[in-house]
Amino acid sequence: MNKKIGMYSAIVTLIGVVGFAVSMILGNDGGGYLFSLFISWGFVPMICSFSAIGAKANKAAGYTAIAFSSVYAVLVGIVYFAQLTTIRLTKLNEQALAILNYKNLGSLFFNYDLFGYAFMALSTFFISFTIETKNKKDKWLKILLLAHGVFAVSCVVMPILGVFSGSTGSGNTSGVIALEFWCAYFIPICVLSYQYFKDNKEEN
Template identity: 75%
Template sequence: MNKKIGMHSAIVTLIGVIGFAISMIVGKNAGGYFFSIIISLGFIPMICTFSSLNSKENKAAGYAAIAFSSVYAVLVGLVYFAQLTTIRLSKLSPEALAILDYQHLGSLFFNYDLYGYAFMALSTFFVGLTIEVFNKRDKWLKALLLIHGVFALSCIIMPILGVFSTAAKGSYTMGVLALEFWCVYFTPICILAYQYFKKNL
């Protein structure tokens, strides 16, 4: 059962990442929100499967990874579900949109989203600490997970410093490029995770 959950969750996460990347390229924001929810739904069981492989000395890191992944899923789930429902289907005032609409850089929900991804990054960092390396693929997986943890700092510090609140108009394009880079970065993590579960479970 652990093997099936791990492999399937890695596939679901990968589908979410690819779907998100395509949605951003074609300019379908609703698709991006939907696939972001899919990523979070695959990510938690993927992290839990990594943690199920932990040795006794790595259990604390595994538990931390699960906890951080859960916080991530709740925060981004609230943000994107609101975009797909309340924001998309309701006629809100400009004042309400300035707070709730993800498209407003520096809005409350935009900042909540970044905060959520900080927890995702922390989750990958802690689960990366638990990876046992047996070959080059495992070494790459561990490195990618640990390095991904660095994104937590920028996701927390940049909104606090008001970087996005004072962003220029061209920042949207830069934001899309940054998200596409993240998709390119996270895709091999999903593929290597699938192979890791297939081999070790």
Template identity: 80%
Template structure:
């Protein structure tokens, strides 16, 4: 059952990543926010499945990854659900919009979103230690998960340094390109994770 949940959650996460990438290219904000929620809903059980299938020696790493993934899901969930509801449907004044609207670079919710993805990156870093390498695909999966942890540093430091702000020229385009790169990086993780769980299920 643990492995099946891992397979299904990897598929849900992959669908979310692809939907998110396509929505950004088409300029569909609602789609981007909705698929971002799907990513978090698939990611948490996927991390839990990795942890459940890990060895006893790696339980601490697995539990740490689960904790970090939960924080990620809560933070980004609050950000994107607010965009789909309050921001989209309510008539907010200029000050409230400046704080809550994710599209405003450097806004509170924009920074919360980056902070959430920092926890996602930390989660992948720790869960990588639970992956048992038995072939090249497993090695690639483990490496991609570990390297993805590096994103945590930029997600924390950039908001503190004010890299993204309302006066930034071409900020929206740069943001889209960065996120498209992330999608291209994370999609293989989902595919390899599915194959990892499927192989263990068959065994």
């Protein structure tokens, strides 16, 4: 059952990432927010599945990854659900929008979103230590998950330094390019994760 949940959750995460990438290209903000929720809904059980099938010696790393993935899901869930409901359906004044609107780079919710992805990056970093490398695909998965942890630093440091404060339309374009790069990076993680769960022969 653990490997099946892992396989299905990897597929859900992949659908979310691809859908998010396409939504960004088409300029469909609502679709981007919805698919971002799908990413979080697939990511948490995927991390839990890695931990479940991992060796007992690596349980601490697995539990840490689960905890960080849960924080990520809560933070981004609050941000994107607010965009799909309150921001989209309610007439808010400029002050409220300056705080709650994700599209305002440097806003409170934009920073919350980055903070959430910092926890996602930390989750992939720790879960990489549970991967048992039996072939080249497993090695690449471990490397990608481990390297993805580096994103945690930028996600925390950039908002603190005010990198996005006062950004203009060109800043939004740069943001889309950065997000598309992230999607291109994370898609192989989803595919390799599916293969990892599929090829796993034992559940510890």
